[in-house]
Amino acid sequence: MKHNARVLALESKSEIADEMRRVGAEPSGIARMLPKTRHFVVKLESVRTPMAHILKESFLSAGGDAVVSKDVITGKVTRTDVILIGSYKHYQSVLQALKAQQFGGSELAGEIETAIDNFESHITPLPEEVNASSRLHRMFDEMSRRTLIMGILNVTPDSFSDGGRYLDRDAAMAHAFKMVEDGADIIDIGGESTRPGSEAVSENEEAERVVPVIERLRKESDVVISVDTCKAEVARAAIEAGADLVNDISAMAFDPNMRAVVAEAQVPVILMHIKGTPRDMQVNPQYDDVMSEIAAYLREHIDLAIEAGVDKRLIIIDPGFGFGKTVEHNLLILRRLKELKSLGHPILMGTSRKSTIGKVLGDLPVEERLEGTAATVAISIMNGANIVRVHDVKEMARVARMTDATLE
Numbered sequence: 001m002k003h004n005a006r007v008l009a010l011e012s013k014s015e016i017a018d019e020m021r022r023v024g025a026e027p028s029g030i031a032r033m034l035p036k037t038r039h040f041v042v043k044l045e046s047v048r049t050p051m052a053h054i055l056k057e058s059f060l061s062a063g064g065d066a067v068v069s070k071d072v073i074t075g076k077v078t079r080t081d082v083i084l085i086g087s088y089k090h091y092q093s094v095l096q097a098l099k100a101q102q103f104g105g106s107e108l109a110g111e112i113e114t115a116i117d118n119f120e121s122h123i124t125p126l127p128e129e130v131n132a133s134s135r136l137h138r139m140f141d142e143m144s145r146r147t148l149i150m151g152i153l154n155v156t157p158d159s160f161s162d163g164g165r166y167l168d169r170d171a172a173m174a175h176a177f178k179m180v181e182d183g184a185d186i187i188d189i190g191g192e193s194t195r196p197g198s199e200a201v202s203e204n205e206e207a208e209r210v211v212p213v214i215e216r217l218r219k220e221s222d223v224v225i226s227v228d229t230c231k232a233e234v235a236r237a238a239i240e241a242g243a244d245l246v247n248d249i250s251a252m253a254f255d256p257n258m259r260a261v262v263a264e265a266q267v268p269v270i271l272m273h274i275k276g277t278p279r280d281m282q283v284n285p286q287y288d289d290v291m292s293e294i295a296a297y298l299r300e301h302i303d304l305a306i307e308a309g310v311d312k313r314l315i316i317i318d319p320g321f322g323f324g325k326t327v328e329h330n331l332l333i334l335r336r337l338k339e340l341k342s343l344g345h346p347i348l349m350g351t352s353r354k355s356t357i358g359k360v361l362g363d364l365p366v367e368e369r370l371e372g373t374a375a376t377v378a379i380s381i382m383n384g385a386n387i388v389r390v391h392d393v394k395e396m397a398r399v400a401r402m403t404d405a406t407l408e
Contacts, residue, residue, distance in 0.1 A: 013038060013120075035089035040116055042084040042091075044108070045292065051108060052080050058097060064090035084112070091116060118344035123386055130313060131266055135244055139224050142185060143346060147381050147400040150226065150389040151176075151184035152352065155209045156193045172213050173220075180223050183397030186245075188389060189213055189238075190228030194249055194323075196282040196355075207234045211241045218242025226270070232257035239265045245316075249274055249323060251301035263309030270316045270348055271305065273297050275324025285324045291336050294319050298343060316387065318348040322356060330356040334376060337383040350389035351376035352396070370395060378403045 010016045016037045020030045047055070049072050056066040064086025071077040086094070091112070098109040125141040126132060142148060154165075155172050165171065176187050191209030192201050206229065214225055218241065227238035228247045232255045235246045244267060251271035252258040262269045273294045275285050287293050298317050306312050319333050319340060330351075340347055351357065357372035358364045364372070370392055377388050377396050381403040390396040 010037075035092060036087050038088040038120075039086065040084075040088065040091065040119070042112055042115060043292075044082045044084070044112070046079045047082045047108075048079055048104075049075075049077065051104065052082050054098070054101060054105065055082055055084065055094075058094045059084060059086055059090065062086065062090045062093045064094070088116075114344070115342040119338075119341045121341075121344070123346050126313060130311065132268075132314070133244060135222060135224050136268060139185065139244075143386050146404045147385065148185040148387045149183055149393055149397045149400060150186040150188050150348070150350075150387050151179035151182075151393045152389060152391050153179070153187055153189045153213070154193070155189065155191050155213055167209070169213060169216070173216055176213070176217055176223075177221070179393045180221060182394035184223065184393045186224040186226050186387070187217065188226040188228050188247055189217075189243075190247075191234070192229065192231075194228075194278040197279060199279065203231050203233050206231060207237045210234065211237050214238050214241040214243050230254040230258065232261045236261045236265075239267060243267075245269065248272065249278075249320070251298065252305060253301060259305055259308035259310065262305070266311060266314070268314040268316060269305065269310060270318055271298060271301050272318035272323065272348075273320035275320075278323075281324035285326060285329065287329065290325070290329050290332055291339055294333070295340060295343065298340070302343065302345065312345075316346045316348055317343060318350065321349060321351050322354040327356045327359050330354075331360075334379050334383065337380060337385065341384045346386040347384055348387040348389060349377075349380040349385040351380065352388075352390040352392070374399045382407065 008019060010019060013034055017030050017034060020033065052068045052072055056068055059066040064084065066085065067083040069077055069080040072080050095109040095113055098105040123140070123144045125144050126137050139148065153172060153176055155167055157167055179187060189210050191206040210227060210229070214227065217223070217225060224245070225243045226245045226247045227235060227243040229235050229238065230248050230250045235258060246262055246267060247270040248258060249272045251273065252262065252269065275281055302312070302315055302317070305315060317340060319337065321330050321333055325333070337347065337349065352373050353366050353369045357369045357376065358366070361369070361372050373390065373392065374395065377390065377399050380388060381400060388396060388400060
């Protein structure tokens with residue numbers, strides 16, 4: 001072992017450039033070589049076969065490669081999924097040529113370019129022209145530098161982990177203040193359980209649970225407040241009471257009026273993927289391609305939100321860990337979470353104390369899932385999460401701080 005050969009695990013352009021400087025490369029050489037070092041595997045779905053042929057030939061001629069269905073050559077299909085493989089330099093060369101092509105080449109090139117740019121980018125503060133409160137500007141500013149902690153406050157009798165514990169308003173307030181003290185950046189207040197098999201409650205009942213808590217917390221704290229609801233009128237009342245953002249497990253699909261409420265208030269919204277409803281979501285959930293379906297669902301509901309007038313810069317996405325997924329689906333989401341960065345929005349992950357953790361660790365009860373939660377929080381952050389939604393704020397804030405330090 002004369003030369004200490006090893007494969008470098010470099011995740012960013014800055015890390016690669018640092019290694020080149022350590023070797024003694026010239027700055028001009030570094031700039032020229034960097035595009036060759038960043039490699040991307042990009043998947044496109046349902047591409048028309050003429051364009052698939054063009055992509056295949058273009059990437060091969062540039063030195064990259066493309067994977068298409070074997071039936072493209074036989075003419076048995078009119079559309080195919082395509083996997084593109086190449087360095088950033090390969091993509092630059094092919095996309096420039098593609099923009100001059102017919103058959104929708106320019107539009108496709110733009111889609112590929114946007115996906116790569118989003119994947120490589122970091123969260124940025126809200127521009128000054130975005131009409132949002134100082135709390136929200138502060139939240140996005142902090143999120144551009146570190147992972148944010150969202151503390152869970154369930155004012156419900158039947159939530160899976162702490163149902164009934166904070167139904168009393170004084171107990172709810174005490175817990176909220178404790179979470180802020182422990183490092184919560186956001187307090188997420190929910191008045192309806194969304195555990196598997198749960199039944200919906202009325203708008204009035206849900207509002208009666210959350211609005212008084214939000215009003216009191218707003219008067220006594222400057223913490224960012226999120227309302228966890230999929231009901232438009234509950235969201236409206238919560239915002240009027242002082243909530244800063246809406247966390248909707250249905251991506252604003254369960255209530256057709258939710259988009260209008262969020263657009264009118266111009267508050268951030270968390271769009272989550274769910275398969276089914278809380279009542280039936282865990283009844284044999286099946287996917288052909290779990291990451292594809294989650295991404296497509298989120299893209300659709302992002303577009304619907306923007307069409308309704310929601311500022312795209314205020315949209316946060318959540319893959320819905322545990323909402324209509326098996327253990328295997330959830331572990332896959334954890335492992336491949338970074339793919340959702342291609343959508344270009346901050347990512348929230350909520351794994352805290354969920355049943356997947358209990359099952360993986362030998363059917364552990366809820367109260368024994370702290371270490372498993374810590375592992376999923378660290379993995380989520382390493383794979384692109386910008387906000388983690390947790391019950392154990394003090395412990396997970398430490399996990400996040402350590403993970404952020406490693407990434408930085």
